Amino acid sequence: MAELKHLSAIIVGVKIMFDVALVSQLRGAQCHVLRFVPTKFKNKMSFRMHVRKFKVQGTITTNKLNGRITALTTQSSSWSQYIANYRALRNFASKLSDLRSRIVEVSERNRRYHLDIADQAIYNNINLMSVLGNTLSRSTEGATDDWANELDVPNDNINEPKVVALVGMYGSGSTHVREIYKHQQTIKRFDSYLWITLSQDVNATKIFMDMMKQLSGDSSSQPEYTGEDELAHGIQGKLKRKQFLLVFDDLWTTQAWHSIKRALPQDIKKGSLVIVTTEIVHVAKDCTESVDHIYWVQQIPKRKSFNRLKEYILVSGNSKMTREDKEDFEDLELESLEVPEPPFNTIEQVLRKCSGLELAIQALGQLLASKPPQRWGKLCDDLPSLLYNNHPMLKDIRKVMIQRYNNLPPYLKPCFLYLSIFPENFDIKVETVVDRWLTEGLVRDRTGMCHRAVAQEYLAELFDRSMIVFSKLRKNRSCKTCWIHPMMRDILVMISQEEKVSTTIGPRKSCSLLVKRLRHVTLDGQSERKLARCVDLSGIRSLTVFNEPSESIAALICSSQLRALRVLDVSNARGFQITQKDIRSVGELRHLRYLNLYRSNICELPSSIGMLPFLQLLNVRKTLITKLPREVTQLSRIQSLRASRRTEDFCHNRRNRCCCDSGVTVPKGIENLQDIEWLDIVEIKDNHGSKIEALGKLASLKHLGLTALQWRTAKKTNLQESHIMSLERLPCLVMLALLDNSYISERLIFYAKAFRELKTLEIFRVPKLKTVIFTEEAVPQLRSLAIRYCTLRLKGENNLKLRYVHLEGGVKIGITEKMNAL
Known part of the structure; x- marks a missing residue:
């Protein structure tokens, strides 16, 4: 045996x-x-x-x-x-x-045959996330945007035209620029106006010939010369000493920019402007002299989207509305959608589907106009199928989105397709995406980089291509959640089913699939049929729950056909709670690599948790767990262990009650988890010295959170200055959090050559700490410092190279001026 x-x-x-x-x-x-x-x-x-x-x-x-x-x-x-x-x-x-x-x-x-795929990043020598952060701070929303002020600000270099880049998803930049372009043509401020629409495959000769025709004012005339260099010189001659407005619409590559910018003259009239629209951030960066000249085009606000949708429906030449319906529709107000009434009760759903994208508003407006209002509800339900099957009125937006998907490199396609498991208009946690990509094996090896760093580059490249956008940012401007446009998600869902990748089971969702064997299944509500009748359970590799399914989670886990499951994620379950009964048999899922029980109502992990030899991530944060079982130390492949218990306590200001995270007790033998990189929140109280010594043996540990929530006790059993020295030796530690009375000494000193890789330090609710000292050459990589609800003095601040500082409470520091500059 x-x-x-x-x-x-x-x-x-x-x-x-x-x-x-x-x-x-x-x-x-x-x-x-x-x-x-x-x-x-x-x-x-x-x-x-x-x-x-x-x-x-x-x-x-x-x-x-x-x-x-x-x-x-x-x-x-x-x-x-x-x-x-x-x-x-x-x-x-x-x-x-x-x-x-x-x-x-x-x-x-x-x-x-030289078919090896190079999956190196397509951008070089720029900090993409920094560029994205700066770009988002200069967003646009209409014809009166801040970016339009660039028309009135001449370039510092009088001999070259100023170049401004607008970045937006699926052609949204073109819409904004066209309004400004038409307005400028009306007031005739510039001597020359040129609008050049680019394609994915740029032919510089054709572009230059188009520019010559627009400059001559005769679209039927042929240039005197046809050579590429001759055309470029001819354009320079016609624009020399003139004030011009030139738009390059839909630029795809930096190579295309370098081939067409040769036609820009050097000797121009002050005030000339070149506007570039693109969907790719690093292309915009390459076109401009500074990131300050890059602007992010936000989606159209809801009220403006509503008005434009009404306009497209009412002016349509093939409208099927009766006179009475048209009069009622003209009187329809946005506020009335809060209590929708037939036949226009689907307008709110249509606005969510458009999500402020001009191309989507135009397409859906024309589609709704082609049917009577009584059929709009059915039309919305069938929209994903109509979009994917190339309905004549949706072919333009489908072409744009399919082209963007097909243009992704091979290593990004499965990662982007994987995002179809999340519901429409859902704020997707970036941290969850990275963890699940890693667990599913979608991240390739790259020389000199860990898999997590490669996954983060994949995510950055999807941001760079405007395939996903920021939805929420942290205080340090890093991305917390991201979002996919609903119509792009519809296309991903259809592709996923066709490729036998994933499907969603719920009300009116994939209950009768032609393909039964799929790798990823999402449960999003009650279904008329049992899961086993919708899909082949033996083929499921990941199961994600959002809304309460028809069958209990316990029944699914106990199913003998679900033994090949690798991912079980119930962290986003809404309307119901995962209980102790549901996870009783989780040890039977021997191939499980990812188990996320965030915010569930479990009070302990079953002892069978130790029977999961391949488990890489275990998340039991904000549960009712107080301690981890000793079987956890048998998880030799675990890389991320996140645990905390929900506790209602008073906030620091003692005015309101709030839900706080308290630490959990870890068992002896935690030092056996040599592959672990993320460990929080560990409660330090009894026998704390041996625990800290054990933590100091975790050579791969990068993120560590410590706490000792003891508001009602006076025991001095928490972390002291001598114990910090046990953690200084951790070679990979990049994040350290001291929380809730976890440190009881009055002084905390960071000595030279200690914590060589530490980048983030957080100190929250540590009232006994009075002084934090950074000696010379201490924590050389520290870039983020957050101190909250503490009364202390900070010394040695000149030895730090901080990029982000967040202080709350009575913190006395000597870097006030430096922080203001930051």
Whole structure:
């Protein structure tokens, strides 16, 4: 029996390595096949079917292997079953050997034909997130925007035109600029006006010829010369010593910018302006002299969206509205949508679907106008299908969004497609996205970088391409949550089902799927049919819960068909609570890698938690747990362990009650978790010295949160200055949080060469601490300092290179002037 279990464990490990390699190689090769096939063949049904078979080959193979692994590793009370499984291992081993040879063959073929995919970041030498933060602080909302003031601010360099870039998703920058452009043409402020619409494949010669025609004022005339250099010189001659307004609309690459900017003259009249619209932040950065000349185009506000939607519906030439309906619709006000009444009760839903995107407002306005108001509700329900199946009135917006998706590099497509599991208009936590990408194996190896850093670069590149946008920022301007446009999500959902990736089960959602075997399933409310009748449970790798499903979570976990599950996330469950009963059998999910029970009503983890050998992330924050079981120390692969208990207590000002996080007690043996990188919140009280010493042995630890919430006790058993020295030796620690009486000495000194990698320090509610001293060369990487609800003095501040400082309470410091500058 022991030999069988040992051999099965070895095969599981080997299989994990093989399935990642196989899927990566097959998908990579498929992407390159598509690049070299002429467009006219891509639309042929036979070719599309062949590509689809090629694409899912890796997924089918891994599903079969997972089924075999589950059968081999499932415990059985019958010795005959053990013997049968043991005999099956020989056949299984031969299949693995054949699989390995296929992987090597595909890999060699990729190298032979130079098909290896380079997944390095497309932007260089800029801090993208910094650029994004600066850009968001200069956003636009209409024709009277701050960016329009650039028309009145001449360039410091009198010999060159000023270049301003507008960044927005799905062509929203074009709409804003066009209003300004038309207004400037009306007042005739500039000597020359040029509007150049670009494409993804820029032909500099054609662009220069278009510019010459606009400058000559005759669109039918042909330039005297057709050479690229000659045309560029001709344009410079016509714009020389003139004040002009030039718009390059929809720029895709920096290479295109460098090829077309050659036509810009050097000797111009003061006040000339070049406006570039793009969806890519690093392209905008390359066009401008400074990030101060980059502006983010926000989505149209709700009231303005409502008025534009009404306008598009009313002026449509094929309106199906009756005279009475049209009169009622003209009188409709935005405030009346709060209590919707038929037949216009779907307008609020349409506005959410548009989410302030001009292209979406125009398309849906024309679509609604083509049907009587009584059918608008059905139209909204069918919108995802109509959009994906290229309805004539939605073809423009579909073309734009599909083009943006297809233009993603191969390593980003599965990551972006994975976001379809989240509901419409949902604020997606960036931290959750990164953790789940890592757990699902969607992040590739990159030389010299850890997987988390690579995942964060993937996320940054999606921001860079305006595929996702910020929805909430932290106080230090870093991104907390992100958002996908609802119509782009609709396309992702349809692609996910077609590619057998994911689906959502809920009211009127995917209850009768043509494809039953999908890897990722989202439960978003009550369904008329049981989950087992909608999808094949044995193929599910991740299960995410948002609204209470038809079946209990406990029944799903106990299901013998769900044994291959890797991700269980109930952190966003709304309208119901996960209880102790629901997770009683969680130890049966032997392949689980991600378990998120955030804000659930559990009071303890079952002892079977130690039977999850592959678990990488465990989140039990804001639960009722007070201590972790000793079986947690058996989770040798755990990388993130986040635990805290909800407690109602008075806030620092003692005026209001609030929900605070208290720490949990960790068991002895915590030092066994050598792969752990994130550990919070650990309660330090009894035997605190041995615990701190154990924490000091966690060589991979990067984030550590300590607390000792003892408002009603006078025991001095908390962290002291001598214990900090045990943590100084942690080579990877980048974040340290001292919370709620966790430190009881009056002085805290950071000595030279201590905490070499520490970047973030937080000190909250530590009343006994009176002085914090930073000696020379201490914490050289510290960039963020937050001290709240403490009365203390800060010394040695000149030794710090801080970028973010947040202080609350009676903190006396000597860096007031420096902080004001920050």
